[in-house]
């Protein structure tokens with residue numbers, strides 16, 4: 001848990017080389033790097049089911065994708081969650097998601113692709129090298145975390161299934177397990193949980209197909225065994241426990257847009273200048289940081305990823321396309 005602690009940063013820029021080197025040294029001194037960084041992928045997945053802890057999943061840190069902010073603790077990352085399938089309280093996912101069945105697991109890929117099919121988790125795990133990336137995450141509710149995810153760009157998978165000329169959007173669908181997902185009885189959302197991205201967003205190198213966090217396989221509450229992570233958008237775009245990826249010509253109707261279109265848009269880019277109808281989005285509370293009187297942090301345009309993603313929205317009215 002402590003091996004990710006490295007010097008408190010000053011800015012939120014990409015890590016300078018010397019800081020990165022330092023971090024690599026810290027990582028290398030930890031037990032998980034003992035095997036030379038080899039990825040115990042399938043075995044990691046297999047080991048974890050009955051353990052209260054999670055099997056290691058080691059990946060090469062990618063120095064291009066790391067932020068300087070101090071990491072949110074593993075404890076907060078794994079106990080303060082939104083996963084409405086398991087209840088609305090932040091503590092519910094950690095309490096109840098352990099019962100979710102994640103073996104065997106496969107993801108169906110369909111729609112506007114030349115190679116549709118069912119991809120087993122094993123195959124997904126070995127499709128592309130895993131990377132360790134530290135991302136800033138911002139929930140639409142006004143809190144944020146800094147999380148070391150493990151995965152690879154979704155583009156690796158999309159390229160493999162060969163999107164057709166009609167492919168304009170990608171829809172993501174979460175599993176439904178009514179026997180263990182007590183939240184499915186709630187009508188806040190028309191289940192299953194569905195999210196979506198425009199094709200260029202889905203292909204963007206920041207968009208991560210994610211299998212692990214904090215050096216372990218994903219805990220169930222974080223969306224095991226495979227989820228999406230899209231760091232420049234509000235957290236609800238990062239759908240968990242995916243069972244279907246559908247490539248489409250038309251913009252998919254996502255769960256939150258269906259639930260309240262005036263409050264949650266399809267794009268949902270982090271934007272401090274566009275209020276949620278019921279609250280400001282200009283500031284955020286970093287989970288684990290200080291107490292009640294700690295000043296909030298200013299929220300950054302595109303959650304701090306503007307250099308990398310602003311061009312995707314050139315010419316678009318981001319007030320209309322919230």
Ligand SMILES: Nc1nc2c(c(=O)[nH]1)N[C@H]1C(S)=C(S)[C@@H](COP(=O)(O)O)O[C@H]1N2
Pocket residue numbers: 077080081082083084085138139140174193221222223234235236237238239240241
């Ligand atoms: N299937 C599903 N995915 C989901 C959610 C959910 O309720 N169900 N909540 C979203 C929201 S609002 C957030 S902020 C993030 C939280 O991810 P974390 O708990 O791993 O930090 O997951 C997103 N993905």
Ligand SMILES: [Mo]
Pocket residue numbers: 082138139140141234235236
């Ligand atoms: Mo969220």
